[in-house]
Amino acid sequence: MNRRIGYGLAAVEGFLCWVVVGFSQENMTHVDNKVFPNPQRPAAVFQHEQHNEAAKIEDCGECHHVYKDGKKVENETSEDRRCSDCHGLKDKGAQPGLTKAFHLNCKGCHEKSGKGPIMCGQCHVK
Template identity: 60%
Template structure:
């Protein structure tokens, strides 16, 4: 009796955990702009998983990077952190300001691949 209750509880917590962790990026449709005071634009469209599949971006740290001594650390990601946890409103040293960090990351790759939107209204869709 007790054993099966524990088993069921374990099952429930595992599925909640899977659900929560899948929910976080699976369901993402926009890049949350709430860290910006008085945002000028509507949030940018970004269907996280669908985008990365279509764009064939395999490495999470292509976007969720970690740097040590100004060098990109391979095989490590900051996927549990928001860009704004490191990038501030103003640039400091090599760290681009938050808006620039997003734009350089997103548009930079679109320009390089000659695919994906680069016009304001194609990402900030009213």
């Protein structure tokens, strides 16, 4: 049983290494976490272009969303801004804080689609 778990973990790690090395994006390799005063984990590994190709995401607003009066604005994106431009470190009313926003957007999509990493160490690689 322990061998199976070990092989499974090795396969996941191998896959993540393959994704990271095999599909490098121009400049972005990690989600920027400089805004956090004392990050508890390393920045999440994220290869932007390769992620979108694999996930078949063509609409930038899918991730780079814009909300107005609590409703998502269709056909408008925030791709020219950083997540921290809108999301503070703490929740503000209905707007989630930055950590929660990342997890709701990224992990939430992975859970909904049944694809992609959902465990902490799969994104926050030491």
